[in-house]
Amino acid sequence: MIFSFNLFINAIVSGILIGGFYAAVTSGVSLAFGILDIVNIAHPAFIILGSYVAYIVNASFGFDPILTSIVVIPAFYALGAAIYQIYYVSFEKRGQESLRGLAFFFGLLFITEVSLVLYFGVDYRYVDAPYIGPTWHFGNIDMPLRILVPCLVSLVLIAALELVLTRTFIGRAIMAVAQDQQALRLMAVDPVRIKRIAFGISIATASLAGAFLIIIQPVEPSVGREYIGRVFAICVLGGMGSLPGTVIAAMLLGVVESFTATFYGPSWAPAVSFGFLLLTLAVRPAGLLGR
Amino acid sequence: MTDANTELLQVDNLGKRFGGFVALENISLAVTAGERLGLIGPNGSGKSTLVNCICGTLRNEEGSVHFDGRKLDGLRAHQRTHLGLARSFQLPRPFVSLSLIDNIRIPRLYTVAARGHSHAASDVEERCAALLREVGLETKARQRPRDLTQVEMRKLELARAMASEPKLLMADEAMAGLTPSEVEDILALLVRLNEQGVTIILIEHIMRAVMSFSRRLVVLVSGRKIADGAPNEVMRDPEVERAYLGQ
Amino acid sequence: MRTPAFLVICLIVAAAVFATAVGVGNDYVFFAGYVVLQYVVLSTAWNILGGYCGYVNFGTAAFFALGAYSTVAIYKLIAVSELPHVVPIPVLMLIGGVVSGIVGFGMGYLTLRLRGAFFSIATLALAVVLETLVVNWDYVGGSRGAYVIRPEELPLIGNYIRYLFLMMLLLAVAAITIARLIEHSRLGYGFATIRDDELAAEASGVPTLRLKLIATTISGTLMGMAGAPFPYYIGFLQPDSTFALDYAVNSIAMPLIGGTTSWAGPLIGTLLLGTLQQIITVTISSAVNLLLVGCLLVLFVIVAPNGIVGLVHTYLQRKPEDFVGRRRVGADAAGSLS
Numbered sequence: 001m002i003f004s005f006n007l008f009i010n011a012i013v014s015g016i017l018i019g020g021f022y023a024a025v026t027s028g029v030s031l032a033f034g035i036l037d038i039v040n041i042a043h044p045a046f047i048i049l050g051s052y053v054a055y056i057v058n059a060s061f062g063f064d065p066i067l068t069s070i071v072v073i074p075a076f077y078a079l080g081a082a083i084y085q086i087y088y089v090s091f092e093k094r095g096q097e098s099l100r101g102l103a104f105f106f107g108l109l110f111i112t113e114v115s116l117v118l119y120f121g122v123d124y125r126y127v128d129a130p131y132i133g134p135t136w137h138f139g140n141i142d143m144p145l146r147i148l149v150p151c152l153v154s155l156v157l158i159a160a161l162e163l164v165l166t167r168t169f170i171g172r173a174i175m176a177v178a179q180d181q182q183a184l185r186l187m188a189v190d191p192v193r194i195k196r197i198a199f200g201i202s203i204a205t206a207s208l209a210g211a212f213l214i215i216i217q218p219v220e221p222s223v224g225r226e227y228i229g230r231v232f233a234i235c236v237l238g239g240m241g242s243l244p245g246t247v248i249a250a251m252l253l254g255v256v257e258s259f260t261a262t263f264y265g266p267s268w269a270p271a272v273s274f275g276f277l278l279l280t281l282a283v284r285p286a287g288l289l290g291r
Numbered sequence: 292m293t294d295a296n297t298e299l300l301q302v303d304n305l306g307k308r309f310g311g312f313v314a315l316e317n318i319s320l321a322v323t324a325g326e327r328l329g330l331i332g333p334n335g336s337g338k339s340t341l342v343n344c345i346c347g348t349l350r351n352e353e354g355s356v357h358f359d360g361r362k363l364d365g366l367r368a369h370q371r372t373h374l375g376l377a378r379s380f381q382l383p384r385p386f387v388s389l390s391l392i393d394n395i396r397i398p399r400l401y402t403v404a405a406r407g408h409s410h411a412a413s414d415v416e417e418r419c420a421a422l423l424r425e426v427g428l429e430t431k432a433r434q435r436p437r438d439l440t441q442v443e444m445r446k447l448e449l450a451r452a453m454a455s456e457p458k459l460l461m462a463d464e465a466m467a468g469l470t471p472s473e474v475e476d477i478l479a480l481l482v483r484l485n486e487q488g489v490t491i492i493l494i495e496h497i498m499r500a501v502m503s504f505s506r507r508l509v510v511l512v513s514g515r516k517i518a519d520g521a522p523n524e525v526m527r528d529p530e531v532e533r534a535y536l537g538q
Numbered sequence: 539m540r541t542p543a544f545l546v547i548c549l550i551v552a553a554a555v556f557a558t559a560v561g562v563g564n565d566y567v568f569f570a571g572y573v574v575l576q577y578v579v580l581s582t583a584w585n586i587l588g589g590y591c592g593y594v595n596f597g598t599a600a601f602f603a604l605g606a607y608s609t610v611a612i613y614k615l616i617a618v619s620e621l622p623h624v625v626p627i628p629v630l631m632l633i634g635g636v637v638s639g640i641v642g643f644g645m646g647y648l649t650l651r652l653r654g655a656f657f658s659i660a661t662l663a664l665a666v667v668l669e670t671l672v673v674n675w676d677y678v679g680g681s682r683g684a685y686v687i688r689p690e691e692l693p694l695i696g697n698y699i700r701y702l703f704l705m706m707l708l709l710a711v712a713a714i715t716i717a718r719l720i721e722h723s724r725l726g727y728g729f730a731t732i733r734d735d736e737l738a739a740e741a742s743g744v745p746t747l748r749l750k751l752i753a754t755t756i757s758g759t760l761m762g763m764a765g766a767p768f769p770y771y772i773g774f775l776q777p778d779s780t781f782a783l784d785y786a787v788n789s790i791a792m793p794l795i796g797g798t799t800s801w802a803g804p805l806i807g808t809l810l811l812g813t814l815q816q817i818i819t820v821t822i823s824s825a826v827n828l829l830l831v832g833c834l835l836v837l838f839v840i841v842a843p844n845g846i847v848g849l850v851h852t853y854l855q856r857k858p859e860d861f862v863g864r865r866r867v868g869a870d871a872a873g874s875l876s
Contacts, residue, residue, distance in 0.1 A: 033655075037655075039655045039658070039659075041596075041659070041662070086840065090839070090840045090843075094843070096843060098592060098594070098654045098655065099588065099589075099592050099594055099733075099798070100794070100839045100843055102594045102655070102658055103594065103790055103791075103794055103835060103839050104835075104836055104839050104840065106596070106786075106787065106790060106835070107787075107791075107832045107833070107835035107836035107839065108832075108836065109832075110783075110787050110828060110829075110831070110832030110835075111829060111832040111833060111836065114825055114828045114829040114832060115829060117825050118825055118826065118829065225783065228662060229662065229663050229666055232659045232662075232663075233663075236656070236659075267670070267673060267674055267681070268670060268674065270666050270669075270670050271666065271667050271670035271671070274662075274663035274664075274666040274667045274670075275663070275667050277659065277660065277663045278648070278649075278660055278663045278664065278667065281648070281649055281652060281656055281659075281660050281663075282648040282649065346741060347740075348737060348740070348741065367740065367745075367747075368737075368740035368741055369739075369740045369741075369742075369743045369744055369745050369746065370745075372740075372741060372742065372743040373743055377741075378741060380737075380738065380741070384735045384737065384738040385734075385735075385738070386730065386731050386734040386735060386738065386739075387734050387735075388730055388733065388734050388799070389727070389730055389731075389734070393727065396727065397727060397728075397731055397739070397742045397743075397744065398742045398743055400724050400727055400728075401724075401728065401742060401743040401744045401745070402742065402743030404724075405743065451742060452741075454742075455742060455743055
């Protein structure tokens with residue numbers, strides 16, 4: 001491999017940018033798994049769903065994918081709330097979430113992915129937007145807008161989520177539910193309703209993340225699978241529910257992946273995130289900024 | 292083998308933290324073989340945490356625990372059970388997919404057998420049934436825990452702890468929410484157990500039961516031990532009155 | 539029923555199955571049957587860790603592939619040496635099983651101290667890491683794949699596919715017998731306590747980590763053994779298809795649909811689902827097939843958590859959990875229900 005400073009700097013920059021995007025992708029899982037202990041391994045499938053929604057609207061009407069994804073947030077929220085309700089009644093209430101709840105989400109992952117294959121086929125889909133082509137140059141540093149824009153909007157999303165979790169009543173109720181459901185009940189707040197809202201928010205983030213994804217790269221149904229490892233690796237490394245931790249872990253992973261792809265070749269890329277995950281679980285399950 | 296005056300359990304300067312919260316600080320305690328010790332304190336004072344640390348369910352950051360002459364640090368919970376420590380859980384945790392008699396069988400299969408006292412299978416069966424009889428549950432031997440009432444679940448919880456043939460049993464709030472006659476039942480059970488040679492630590496809120504059962508009383512408040520002695524003296528201690536009784 | 543008796547009955551049934559298959563006279567029976575039998579082993583193996591202990595393994599494909607690629611590695615090794623070209627399948631199964639077992643043990647050692655959810659996610663990670671390693675390892679063909687030439691005829695049995703079918707049949711019998719043996723032993727009780735309440739299990743003296751490691755190792759070994767003959771079956775081994783998530787979803791769906799608390803569940807689930815899948819794949823498409831599996835999984839998990847075995851027993855007024863932890867000696871004379 002030929003080491004050049006240029007390559008090095010650009011690898012770092014692109015790693016950070018993509019890391020911002022990864023943080024948005026993971027935010028839903030940080031909420032559902034990190035805070036509420038719901039192991040939704042189907043989350044990447046919902047992101048792909050978001051990508052396809054953005055694709056359809058963009059292909060048919062030319063609307064901007066990010067704006068589209070914001071408009072459909074209520075639909076994704078409703079989907080999330082409905083799924084949680086089923087999950088709660090069927091599994092959480094009966095104490096079956098560790099085996100059957102997990103299998104449930106795994107089944108959902110499959111159903112979503114295969115339905116998309118049946119409906120759209122396995123061709124790669126992409127969207128058109130004015131910021132997808134151009135690249136900004138700062139000296140030797142290249143920042144493709146198609147990654148920069150999603151990265152920036154992702155960071156805004158994360159900041160908004162963090163504000164909601166720390167400043168609003170619902171947000172703090174969500175944090176409280178994770179710690180002491182009994183106390184919440186005593187305050188006449190229904191923990192199930194809070195968790196339903198939280199899970200709805202979690203899936204709503206998938207809508208946005210899906211739009212970001214299809215802006216950054218062409219999408220086909222099985223792309224979601226690469227993200228399962230990434231998402232959980234970042235969530236665990238980031239300290240399970242700490243949004244700032246998620247951002248740091250996401251950027252770290254982004255940089256490592258970027259280096260691996262640049263200097264060793266892209267065929268090793270999937271192993272990076274999953275390897276990260278295994279390493280984190282084996283060595284420091286509490287994450288970097290661990291609870 | 293410990294004779295009557297050796298310290299069976301020795302807790303030295305035990306400390307436990309959860310993040311920034313100090314659950315237990317500088318707890319030192321000694322329990323003689325055959326003793327009946329009562330452990331009381333307000334809610335959240337760290338009683339269950341102490342039990343968890345002694346049993347190995349939680350790891351204490353500071354201090355050490357010695358049992359029957361052996362240092363327990365680093366030993367996992369099941370190893371401590373093999374050595375003769377047993378506990379019942381505050382909220383009963385039965386094995387829901389097994390019948391009552393199978394619940395009792397587990398400690399026999401895994402603890403008693405591990406000590407090298409293997410019995411013939413039919414003998415095991417009889418001993419399990421006998422244990423259920425002691426707690427009055429033998430008619431429900433083939434049923435599942437979900438068919439039990441609250442009281443019965445607590446009795447099962449105690450019976451399961453007893454099934455491991457412990458030297459020391461920690462009963463964690465086994466009587467909460469029971470009627471006075473049910474409390475008497477459990478108390479009688481524990482006294483019988485003690486008479487058979489089992490050392491008992493009773494963690495309770497029901498003062499009447501604690502006072503009648505304990506030969507020695509230890510008081511925990513906010514993670515610290517504030518009193519340790521004969522029950523009547525401890526109850527007259529002004530600090531105990533202030534912290535626990537006389538709000 | 540004592541285990542030796544059970545084993546004999548299974549072998550008799552197996553012999554009948556083989557004889558019937560030969561009688562049909564169409565090799566397709568062997569090809570399709572092999573896949574079903576393979577899944578019997580995979581789902582029974584999965585259930586030992588998943589159904590009995592409650593730890594979900596998403597990485598069935600990883601252990602399966604370890605067995606398959608061990609065979610490929612040996613095949614390539616032998617091809618350049620002077621040794622006879624055909625290694626008997628049982629030997630390959632043993633080797634594949636050992637490799638998988640070791641990896642299973644290692645992975646368990648790293649992750650079983652953590653909560654079940656972390657273990658499950660780690661198994662997913664393992665599958666991908668392994669696949670990436672294989673794709674980049676040219677010795678076994680890398681992403682291009684590896685050809686394995688199937689030997690011709692064998693004396694007595696007939697063509698090679700019949701031999702493979704027979705081997706898988708015997709492995710299936712072994713897997714089911716092992717599962718049943720575990721259920722009726724002290725190990726089975728221990729597994730059940732881990733599933734029900736690990737904390738209480740520890741407090742009762744159950745060495746939970748050791749038992750979980752045993753379960754993971756047995757499960758991984760059986761999966762590796764199921765994978766060992768696969769290169770000979772398929773002729774051309776590709777990482778894509780070998781590591782496919784299909785293995786994971788099937789080995790989870792079959793026990794959950796059939797019933798997780800006994801050895802009969804995975805068997806029933808596999809026979810039903812496996813046959814259904816063969817039909818759908820051939821008549822409609824393999825994508826619809828996967829959709830169906832996913833839907834059935836979700837449906838059963840919500841509506842019939844104890845699977846078909848559970849439904850049958852509720853219908854017969856008995857409880858399906860009776861199957862777990864039946865005593866092997868003694869008290870049958872006491873006239874007990876369980």
